[in-house]
Amino acid sequence: MKKIALISANNYQNPYIIYPIGISYIATYLNEKMPDWQLGFFDFNLGGYEDLAAFCRNGNFDYIGVSLRNVDDTNFYEQYSFVSHYRRVMQVIRQNSRAVVIMGGSGFSIYPDVIFKELAPDYGVQGEGEESMRQLVSALEEKKDPTGIDGLVYARPDGTVAINPHKQYISTLALNVEPDKAHFYFEKSGMLNIQTKRGCPYGCIYCSYPIIEGKSVRLLDARSVAENIKELKNSKGIDYLFFTDSVFNIHKEYNRELCSLLIESKVNVKWGAYFTPHNMTYQDMELYKRSGLTHIEWGTDSLSDIQLENYNKKFRFSDVKTQSLNAGKLGIYHAHFMILAGYGETDETLNQTYERSRELGKTIFFPFVGMRIYPRTKLYDIALREGVISADNNLLIPEYYVSKNVNMETLQDRAHASGQKWFFQGEESPELMQRFRAKKKRGPLWEYLMY
Numbered sequence: 001m002k003k004i005a006l007i008s009a010n011n012y013q014n015p016y017i018i019y020p021i022g023i024s025y026i027a028t029y030l031n032e033k034m035p036d037w038q039l040g041f042f043d044f045n046l047g048g049y050e051d052l053a054a055f056c057r058n059g060n061f062d063y064i065g066v067s068l069r070n071v072d073d074t075n076f077y078e079q080y081s082f083v084s085h086y087r088r089v090m091q092v093i094r095q096n097s098r099a100v101v102i103m104g105g106s107g108f109s110i111y112p113d114v115i116f117k118e119l120a121p122d123y124g125v126q127g128e129g130e131e132s133m134r135q136l137v138s139a140l141e142e143k144k145d146p147t148g149i150d151g152l153v154y155a156r157p158d159g160t161v162a163i164n165p166h167k168q169y170i171s172t173l174a175l176n177v178e179p180d181k182a183h184f185y186f187e188k189s190g191m192l193n194i195q196t197k198r199g200c201p202y203g204c205i206y207c208s209y210p211i212i213e214g215k216s217v218r219l220l221d222a223r224s225v226a227e228n229i230k231e232l233k234n235s236k237g238i239d240y241l242f243f244t245d246s247v248f249n250i251h252k253e254y255n256r257e258l259c260s261l262l263i264e265s266k267v268n269v270k271w272g273a274y275f276t277p278h279n280m281t282y283q284d285m286e287l288y289k290r291s292g293l294t295h296i297e298w299g300t301d302s303l304s305d306i307q308l309e310n311y312n313k314k315f316r317f318s319d320v321k322t323q324s325l326n327a328g329k330l331g332i333y334h335a336h337f338m339i340l341a342g343y344g345e346t347d348e349t350l351n352q353t354y355e356r357s358r359e360l361g362k363t364i365f366f367p368f369v370g371m372r373i374y375p376r377t378k379l380y381d382i383a384l385r386e387g388v389i390s391a392d393n394n395l396l397i398p399e400y401y402v403s404k405n406v407n408m409e410t411l412q413d414r415a416h417a418s419g420q421k422w423f424f425q426g427e428e429s430p431e432l433m434q435r436f437r438a439k440k441k442r443g444p445l446w447e448y449l450m451y
Contacts, residue, residue, distance in 0.1 A: 003060065022129070063100045103153075110376075197219050202247070206339075240272075271295075347407055
């Protein structure tokens with residue numbers, strides 16, 4: 001029997017351990033489409049380099065898929081890169097296996113050519129990987145030319161790296177999270193991530209989501225998602241989920257169908273998601289709450305309309321205020337994720353954000369200082385034009401766009417002076433969070449920082 005191994009290379013556990021949903025969905029797809037193949041799994045949250053070496057030696061795999069979740073911690077104050085870890089992962093694989101190595105995942109998809117050169121897999125897949133990986137393995141088994149496959153990253157004969165675009169995506173998404181593999185993560189983190197849709201139609205200047213998932217929104221089958229949630233709850237007691245969609249509320253009709261199914265099933269799970277502060281009525285939010293919504297993480301970025309325009313956001317402060325207050329009325333915990341000192345920021349726009357934060361009621365703010373520069377984004381073009389980065393910078397070492405028109409020395413003090421709850425990266429107490437998790441607290445722990 002032919003064998004494929006799927007490896008989750010992520011071992012970063014701050015603020016909590018993350019379920020490797022990408023390889024879980026690929027496994028679901030391959031099990032359905034390639035039932036005669038045997039799948040093996042290795043997770044760096046559960047083992048180290050020596051364990052990986054033994055896994056590769058003993059597995060005798062024909063193909064090994066390696067998923068890279070992120071390339072760094074996206075923390076302006078720490079700027080910790082994961083590339084050296086990934087380099088060692090590849091060394092261990094090569095020393096202990098003759099398998100064809102296929103690399104993918106969101107981290108790889110942002111830098112497909114750079115990481116391909118840096119880590120030297122045999123092939124890569126950028127973006128949605130399920131069907132591309134199936135086609136690649138099938139082509140190699142049949143000794144056919146694979147170079148026309150959507151999303152394929154490969155070396156041309158002259159040594160340059162080719163990156164195929166995605167001409168089409170999977171038309172029917174019915175992918176499941178497997179309860180047995182998910183239970184460990186739920187017990188460790190108090191939540192489980194799951195997806196309901198892919199793709200992001202927005203054009204925020206800094207964002208890599210449209211690069212990773214594409215701009216076309218694809219929906220997972222709502223009934224299949226609801227059944228999967230029911231299975232997770234009934235078989236393993238998993239009663240808190242976090243929907244990892246780039247933005248949950250980008251498709252009203254689908255969300256209404258999914259939430260209605262959850263209500264009808266009486267599955268009684270709680271959930272949270274990333275939201276944008278527009279494209280949602282009070283009645284929608286009320287329906288979401290009845291289906292189990294307890295936590296909203298707003299991608300707000302700024303409370304200055306000037307900055308929202310600079311970031312190419314589709315909403316303004318009036319939308320943020322309306323939606324935040326609506327969440328407060330409904331008793332839904334909500335947090336605003338912010339960008340301070342980003343492109344176009346001045347002390348005036350920053351002070352406006354701090355002042356307006358007082359108008360949003362009981363909430364919490366998580367600011368990111370500066371904007372991480374990713375290739376193939378509008379921010380990359382701006383940073384290149386302004387000389388913040390050079391054309392030969394591959395950006396694997398984190399680079400940030402930080403406005404020169406902001407007094408950085410008083411940035412945090414001004415936030416705290418607003419009287420609202422502003423938590424900069426590193427200000428949360430890990431010990432406090434661990435105590436809450438030890439008490440089996442479910443869901444995001446930031447709600448306990450609001451008091």
